[in-house]
Amino acid sequence: MISNDVLEKRAILDKSIKWWNPGKTIQWQKDGVDLVMGKxxxxxxxxxxxxxxxxxxxxxxxxxxxxRNPEIISALQEGMQKFDIGNHHFPSVVRAQLxxxxxxxxxxxxxxxxFSSGGSEAIDVALKCARYATKRKKIxxxxxGYHGHTGLAVSLGNERYSRPFLSEGDPQEFVKxxxxxxxxxxxxxxxxxxxxxxxxxxxxTYGFPLPKDGYLSAVKSxxxxxxxLYIADEVQTGLMRTGEMWGVNIYGVKPDILVTSKGFSGGIxxxxxxxxxxxxxxxxxxxxxxxxxxxGGSELGCIVAMKxxxxxxxxxVRQNVHFVSNYLREGLETIKKQNxxxxxxxxxxxxxxGLEFNHPxxxxxxxxSLYENGxxxxxxxxxxxxxxxxxxxxCDKEYCDELLxxxxxxxxxxxxxxx
Numbered sequence: 244m245i246s247n248d249v250l251e252k253r254a255i256l257d258k259s260i261k262w263w264n265p266g267k268t269i270q271w272q273k274d275g276v277d278l279v280m281g282k283x284x285x286x287x288x289x290x291x292x293x294x295x296x297x298x299x300x301x302x303x304x305x306x307x308x309x310x311r312n313p314e315i316i317s318a319l320q321e322g323m324q325k326f327d328i329g330n331h332h333f334p335s336v337v338r339a340q341l342x343x344x345x346x347x348x349x350x351x352x353x354x355x356x357x358f359s360s361g362g363s364e365a366i367d368v369a370l371k372c373a374r375y376a377t378k379r380k381k382i383x384x385x386x387x388g389y390h391g392h393t394g395l396a397v398s399l400g401n402e403r404y405s406r407p408f409l410s411e412g413d414p415q416e417f418v419k420x421x422x423x424x425x426x427x428x429x430x431x432x433x434x435x436x437x438x439x440x441x442x443x444x445x446x447x448t449y450g451f452p453l454p455k456d457g458y459l460s461a462v463k464s465x466x467x468x469x470x471x472l473y474i475a476d477e478v479q480t481g482l483m484r485t486g487e488m489w490g491v492n493i494y495g496v497k498p499d500i501l502v503t504s505k506g507f508s509g510g511i512x513x514x515x516x517x518x519x520x521x522x523x524x525x526x527x528x529x530x531x532x533x534x535x536x537x538x539g540g541s542e543l544g545c546i547v548a549m550k551x552x553x554x555x556x557x558x559x560v561r562q563n564v565h566f567v568s569n570y571l572r573e574g575l576e577t578i579k580k581q582n583x584x585x586x587x588x589x590x591x592x593x594x595x596x597g598l599e600f601n602h603p604x605x606x607x608x609x610x611x612s613l614y615e616n617g618x619x620x621x622x623x624x625x626x627x628x629x630x631x632x633x634x635x636x637x638c639d640k641e642y643c644d645e646l647l648x649x650x651x652x653x654x655x656x657x658x659x660x661x662x
Contacts, residue, residue: 252291255279275611283310286635286642288619296619297646299634303447304479307506307636308554315509315550322546329542331535337545344552345518348488350497355524357517358540362478362504363391365515366441368534369500370395372523373439373472376499381437383428383471386419387625389448390441390476399441401448401625422446423455428462432469439500440466441474444490450629451590451597459494472499472523478515479595482506483555483636486564486593493592499523509551514544560636567638568593574647578654585658596632597623602661606630612653612660618646 256279259268271278281291286298286309298306308315322337329335342356357372359365370382384390384399391397397405398412399419405411418437420427431437440462445451466473475498480490482503487493489501500523504515526533538544554560572591575598579586588599600606606622609630613620623629634646 252279255291274607276614278614285309285311286638295617296614297617297642297649299618299620299632299646301506301633301635302510303505304482304484304633305505305508306510307482307484308509308551309635309637310510312509312511312554314554315511315547318550319511319543319547322543326542326546328538328544329540331537331539335540335542335545337542337549338540341516341540341545341549341552344549345516348552348556349501349518350489350491352497352499352520353501353518354521355519355527357519357524357534358545359504359515359517359536360513360538360541360544361391362502362515363393363396364536364539365478365502365504365517366390366396366399366476367394368517369441369474369502369519370439371534372500372517372519372526373474375526376472376523377438377470379436379438379471381416381418383418383420383431383437383440385422385442385446385449387422387449388419388441388443388446389625390443391478403625422449422452423458425458425461425465429465432465432471435469437469437471439472439474441476443476443478444480444485444494445592445595447479447595447631448623448625450599450623450626451595451631453590453592454494459491459496463496463498466499474498474500474502476502478502478504480592482551483561483564484593484595484633486561486568488556490592490595506555507548507551508544509547512541512544512547513538514541514548515539516548555636563638564593564636566640567634567636567643568596570640570643571596571634571647574643575650578647578651581651582654582658585661586654590629594634594636596634598630598632600628600630600657600661603628605657605661608657608661609654612657613650615656616649616653618649618653 279291282289345356357368390399397410398417418431463473475491499520501518587601590597604627606627620632
């Protein structure tokens with residue numbers, strides 16, 4: 244007899260194929276990920292049938308502070324006694340307060356905060372601000388980069404995401420150069436017609452290649468030399484994931500524009516922010532109505548984001564990120580030595596980690612094996628040799644020990660399948 248749980252799950256999958264996203268639903272089934280999300284709490288979530296999964300993908304860092312963080316939920320519940328989304332046209336107590344907190348929390352050359360409902364929208368805002376400030380149209384990004392799926396943002400990334408929608412963009416307007424290639428960057432910038440360079444501090448979807456020593460600061464210097472702005476996409480590397488509030492802080496870069504999202508929401512209420520210099524935000528003095536976002540900076544979202552900033556900047560959280568990153572690195576190095584013919588590299592800055600395997604789709608096999616063993620991590624979509632491995636800021640030693648045990652078993656199993 245088939246249980247009711249199995250029948251309910253099958254019905255949800257069938258509805259998803261019929262009414263939601265057939266390609267994605269079917270592909271996960273082919274990849275061995277038979278999942279419909281049910282209960283979630285802390286750094287665990289559960290399949291609707293009860294299977295427990297340790298979450299080390301965190302939806303790209305959305306759950307930095309865990310699923311359903313009780314402090315964040317409490318702040319939202321309290322806020323709902325008085326606030327709703329608000330009206331984007333008018334000044335707001337909480338919107339003004341959040342903007343001030345971001346001013347304090349970001350590099351000191353940044354001033355204004357422009358709020359959005361998600362990261363892609365916030366990237367679009369950043370690009371518009373750069374074009375306004377420089378009166379130039381060209382945008383330089385990184386090959387195999389990723390900045391979201393909306394209007395301008397989708398044209399910056401890989402053709403996998405732009406081509407289906409005829410959004411590749413004019414190659415004279417959207418210029419892509421290799422990551423860590425300073426000469427190629429200078430060739431593109433030296434024409435003195437680029438509004439900006441936009442870079443993920445560590446390109447996640449590309450598989451977490453780390454910037455070479457001096458690369459990002461040199462790009463910023465080139466931007467200054469040739470009159471372009473530097474946009475730091477900190478959607479996945481910001482909010483203490485690198486062990487500092489923003490990844491660019493580690494590399495000594497003060498961007499002209501910084502974008503944050505995902506974890507900024509606490510995993511509870513969608514919100515993103517584009518924090519801009521006075522120069523790139525000057526348009527708001529000319530015509531503050533030139534950009535409008537109905538749900539950008541919703542008052543409930545602002546309340547959540549303020550609590551996220553407060554938790555994230557606690558000294559004990561910073562110290563815990565350093566503990567977790569060092570402790571897991573030590574354990575992963577041991578596992579790598581035991582599987583040296585398969586597990587060949589660890590790309591890491593703080594709890595931003597990419598595990599490298601020597602099979603062209605090695606991370607897919609590891610993902611499947613981890614899933615069977617109760618761990619959720621996902622391969623990098625533009626480099627399936629690399630597993631995105633992104634533990635949360637508040638993990639404890641007990642969680643890390645259990646995670647390493649499951650990872651060790653899973654990688655050994657995947658290695659045997661591949662070899």
